[in-house]
Amino acid sequence: MALAETRNGDVWGEADRRHRIIEAAERAFVRHGFHATTMQHVAAEAAMSPGNLYRYFPSKEAIVQALCARDQAERGRAFATFAQAESVIAAMAEGLRMNLLRKPREKMQMILEIWAEAARNPAIAALCGAIDADVHAGLMGLVEAAKGKGEAVADLDADFAARLMITVVVGLFKRRAHETDFDGERELSLALGIFVTLFRGGIRPFSAPDAKGAV
Structure with missing residues (x-):
């Protein structure tokens, strides 16, 4: 014993x-x-x-791998909590506020530097790719959870919705890292407006007009 x-x-x-x-x-x-x-x-x-x-x-890459594993576990718990919340959108809003506004700006800068390193280091690139895939899968799950609660239209394409949300959030993270006068609440309100419109079916993938019908 x-x-x-x-x-x-x-x-x-x-x-x-x-x-x-x-x-x-x-x-x-x-x-x-x-x-x-x-x-x-x-x-x-x-x-x-x-x-x-x-x-x-x-190696430094091994440290980054451990850091990513820690963040992945935290992210997984957060996504599970959001999916079980009474309102998925409200839970996502609070999660975005916590990560975008309350975490130190230096954290965003560090993340951007790691992403930049991915262009030079295949090992870091693989880690970043795994993070992207994990976030994409988690957001798709939240879209399906929102559908189940009546917060998203039934025919919303989860893959499209996840990719759009990632595009918006990554843009905000980059701006928070670089802009000293970044207005977090204003930009968060903009992002959430996009997400709500998306969930209501107001944003769809663009389809080019049929060339046969062109004059």
């Missing part, structure tokens, strides 16, 4: 250390910029030797 308890303690201790390293890495990414941050920077931020850091993460 004592041995089992010790092993469990080791497991939880290691999980805690990995969590603290991930948080330290985020601070280092903000401080130095993602591309310029080295494992030595992360080790210094985590108050440990580089050799000890490599025991937990063999």
